Amino acid sequence: MIQQLLEWLNSIGLPGLFIVMFLEGSSLPFPGLVIVLSYGYILSPGYIETAFISIGMSFSYTVASIIPYFIGKKLNGRFPKRLEKGVDKAIKFFKRYGIWSIALSRPFGIGNYISYVAGVSKVNRWKYLALTFVGIYPWSYVMVLLGNYFKGNIETFKRYFSTYSVYGYIVAFIILGVISVILYRKSKNKKLTEAREGGSSN
8 A cells, every 4th residue: 555655756756746735734634744755755855855845845835825814814713613623722822923923833733723723813914825835845855854754654753753743842842932032022022112212202
């Protein structure tokens, strides 16, 4: 079965990878990770080639992500029950990190739900697209390289991830913490500057 999948993906070539990323970005229930890892093994690209491939992957994902964004905009918070749980988590994440949550959440499962929340929150379309691209690009790059490293074996990847995931989460939380502090200080300085300008004008 696995061998047949690899042969089929190999016959489609690179366009198939971009189609997979499009489907993933549209928030459809799709095993994108498995296929991306398989493509990493099939293509076996070098670091520079992976960088260019990741641009195409990120572009496909970003274009497709406009679908759940507009759905969220139209539904205006009235989501089907099957989406409610994920959307609730995404809302909390969005409230905590603001529009940066669009980029920060992309490597995680909550990322697809953020697309709906961004639509409901009426985030500027171009900011949304830019942050989506910035967020999904590192994931695309790393997953292709890991697919090559693990030879497309999803089970080996899962075992490795479960062993070292705690370190990954620690790093992720540190990065999120640093970004949060930077954004908080920036916001605080902006408010102080506005307060001073307002006081001086009086």
